[in-house]
Amino acid sequence: MGLLGETNFFGGFYVAAKQILRPRVTTEYPATKRPKPPRLHGRHVLNRYEDGMEKCIGCELCAAVCPADCIYVRGADNPPDAPVSPGERYGFVYEINYLRCIHCDLCVEACPTEAITESKLFEFSFTSRADAIYTRDELVVGDDGKPQQLPWEDWRPGEDRFSSGWMRATSPSGDASYEGEVQWSGELGYGVRPPEAGQRGERDDEATGNISVRETEAKKIPVRFGGRRR
Amino acid sequence: MGDPLFSHGVDVGVLVIVVVKVLVAFGFLLVSVMLMIWFERKVISDMQNRIGPNRAGKFGILQTLADGTKLFFKEDLLPERADRVVFRLAPFLSVVPAFLIFAIVPVGGIVTIAHHTVELQVADPPIGILLLLALSSVAVYGVMLAGWSSGSKYPLLGSVRASAQMISYEAALGLTVVTVILESHGLSTRAIVESQAEYFWRWNVLRLCVVPFAIFFIAGTAELNRPPFDLAEGESELVGGFHTEYSAIRFAMFYLAEFMNTITMSAIVVTLFFGGPDGPGFHVVRWLWPILWFLGKTIVFLYVQVWIRAALPRLRYDQLMNLGWKWLIPLSLAWLLLVAAAQVSKDWGFAVFGGVVVAGLLLAAARATARRRRAHPDRGRPPAVGGADGLGTAAIGAGRSEAGS
Numbered sequence: 001m002g003l004l005g006e007t008n009f010f011g012g013f014y015v016a017a018k019q020i021l022r023p024r025v026t027t028e029y030p031a032t033k034r035p036k037p038p039r040l041h042g043r044h045v046l047n048r049y050e051d052g053m054e055k056c057i058g059c060e061l062c063a064a065v066c067p068a069d070c071i072y073v074r075g076a077d078n079p080p081d082a083p084v085s086p087g088e089r090y091g092f093v094y095e096i097n098y099l100r101c102i103h104c105d106l107c108v109e110a111c112p113t114e115a116i117t118e119s120k121l122f123e124f125s126f127t128s129r130a131d132a133i134y135t136r137d138e139l140v141v142g143d144d145g146k147p148q149q150l151p152w153e154d155w156r157p158g159e160d161r162f163s164s165g166w167m168r169a170t171s172p173s174g175d176a177s178y179e180g181e182v183q184w185s186g187e188l189g190y191g192v193r194p195p196e197a198g199q200r201g202e203r204d205d206e207a208t209g210n211i212s213v214r215e216t217e218a219k220k221i222p223v224r225f226g227g228r229r230r
Numbered sequence: 231m232g233d234p235l236f237s238h239g240v241d242v243g244v245l246v247i248v249v250v251k252v253l254v255a256f257g258f259l260l261v262s263v264m265l266m267i268w269f270e271r272k273v274i275s276d277m278q279n280r281i282g283p284n285r286a287g288k289f290g291i292l293q294t295l296a297d298g299t300k301l302f303f304k305e306d307l308l309p310e311r312a313d314r315v316v317f318r319l320a321p322f323l324s325v326v327p328a329f330l331i332f333a334i335v336p337v338g339g340i341v342t343i344a345h346h347t348v349e350l351q352v353a354d355p356p357i358g359i360l361l362l363l364a365l366s367s368v369a370v371y372g373v374m375l376a377g378w379s380s381g382s383k384y385p386l387l388g389s390v391r392a393s394a395q396m397i398s399y400e401a402a403l404g405l406t407v408v409t410v411i412l413e414s415h416g417l418s419t420r421a422i423v424e425s426q427a428e429y430f431w432r433w434n435v436l437r438l439c440v441v442p443f444a445i446f447f448i449a450g451t452a453e454l455n456r457p458p459f460d461l462a463e464g465e466s467e468l469v470g471g472f473h474t475e476y477s478a479i480r481f482a483m484f485y486l487a488e489f490m491n492t493i494t495m496s497a498i499v500v501t502l503f504f505g506g507p508d509g510p511g512f513h514v515v516r517w518l519w520p521i522l523w524f525l526g527k528t529i530v531f532l533y534v535q536v537w538i539r540a541a542l543p544r545l546r547y548d549q550l551m552n553l554g555w556k557w558l559i560p561l562s563l564a565w566l567l568l569v570a571a572a573q574v575s576k577d578w579g580f581a582v583f584g585g586v587v588v589a590g591l592l593l594a595a596a597r598a599t600a601r602r603r604r605a606h607p608d609r610g611r612p613p614a615v616g617g618a619d620g621l622g623t624a625a626i627g628a629g630r631s632e633a634g635s
Binding site: 012013015016017019020022023024025026028 | 276277278279280281284537538540541542543
């Protein structure tokens with residue numbers, strides 16, 4: 001038990017003092033935000049086709065698959081003179097109760113038309129139970145194809161990207177034989193979006209908003225443990 | 231002897247000066263506690279790559295004020311099984327000694343106000359530094375009674391720990407204070423400070439060769455229940471320790487006392503070992519420089535306290551008791567002996583000092599041998615005869631070889 005021997009009593013003081021010169025790790029949250037992972041599960045959107053028609057066909061598969069029982073859908077026949085969706089029926093009631101939703105994305109998986117997907121927004125709050133239920137008017141994307149930015153939600157510039165069905169279909173964990181194949185329909189504001197290059201190394205991470213978890217984590221590894229130099 | 235302020239009797243002027251001194255010291259302590267809590271939180275967040283409080287006021291400097299206001303307006307809970315009188319008394323028993331100890335700290339030099347000679351300290355009693363020891367004993371009651379009167383298990387355990395710890399370390403604390411008294415030839419803090427004045431090599435830390443200072447600082451930190459000696463409130467095992475059941479303003483008083491004690495202990499360290507307000511002055515505003523020197527030295531020690539908190543993990547209870555009883559107390563006793571011998575040898579010759587050193591070394595050697603014997607009972611003895619395999623069972627241990635023979 002030496003003062004400078006194996007226990008290195010004063011080493012702790014050096015370690016603590018050394019930190020003063022280092023950068024702070026704190027993100028001052030309400031003022032600044034960390035970038036969100038592109039595949040984060042946030043509040044839902046109801047997507048539309050390029051011509052402005054809604055993608056939802058009122059099939060209620062999302063409501064059936066929902067483990068939290070938070071989605072309520074009623075389908076109705078499209079009015080022949082002013083159809084809402086291209087098919088026979090459309091969802092004329094679409095409600096999601098965000099006090100129940102667990103953001104598991106099973107509704108997104110179940111949807112046959114990529115009508116429901118999730119945006120990256122999770123920073124929204126309400127003061128009554130009634131306000132927690134989002135209706136179709138609030139969930140449908142705006143005329144620019146982006147999610148509506150409702151007054152009680154905290155949107156920052158750029159956060160409304162990557163909310164469409166394209167995000168789901170370009171998942172890099174998918175079957176490699178579908179790589180480069182367009183698996184999705186066109187959508188309002190974007191048209192038919194290009195396939196992600198995936199595992200071939202021709203990826204355009206800037207355009208797709210992809211952040212490789214492996215690379216992100218690799219940056220955190222200290223140099224002396226084999227991490228790359230920043 | 232005594233305070234020169236009272237040497238010509240007590241009149242209205244003296245009374246006013248005393249009241250003003252008390253009020254200034256009181257206000258200064260309260261404000262400095264506020265700043266100390268902010269300082270500690272800021273520095274420790276610097277050492278942990280965080281930002282720390284930054285919302286209330288510039289750099290979060292008003293954070294303590296905000297916390298205090300919140301605590302002031304919270305409900306003051308009284309546990310059903312608490313002893314009402316003692317439960318209410320305990321926070322005061324913690325706070326009042328914390329204030330009173332600061333009264334004997336000389337914060338500046340001696341000035342003349344309206345023909346009165348005024349020492350810049352609240353009081354200069356003849357018992358001087360003994361007041362520190364007396365009041366820190368009273369502070370033990372605050373902690374002990376708080377835990378006992380809560381009528382709850384964890385506070386009781388915490389207070390038992392805290393009082394055992396404070397009593398243990400008070401011995402080492404007292405013994406090092408005695409070395410200072412021997413060196414400075416006086417109990418009064420003013421006399422202690424004056425004996426160290428003018429040159430920094432006359433500071434007690436150098437005259438007593440650092441060791442008493444180190445012991446005093448360690449024992450003082452333990453006396454404050456500050457990390458790494460904060461096992462009285464080890465959150466992981468005792469919830470909050472002795473003040474678990476306290477809320478609102480009474481909790482704030484414990485908190486206040488804790489940080490005030492930190493400031494006071496740093497000030498006492500400066501007084502006893504670092505010459506107090508001693509330091510080079512200039513001819514402009516003469517009275518100010520000693521105060522600045524005193525504050526500067528105190529802040530250095532406050533910083534060291536925070537640094538210790540950031541750097542060291544909490545001790546285990548047996549480690550704490552080992553350090554106190556087996557290291558600090560013997561070491562401070564031995565150093566007291568050396569200092570006393572050095573003092574005596576001025577008159578009786580250097581042989582006394584040599585004799586004490588030799589005797590001390592012999593004692594230390596005997597102690598070391600005893601410890602070694604206890605740790606390895608059969609080292610240095612002939613190996614045990616017999617043993618079934620004849621391979622020398624001595625290596626396995628004394629108990630085993632006795633059973634085999």
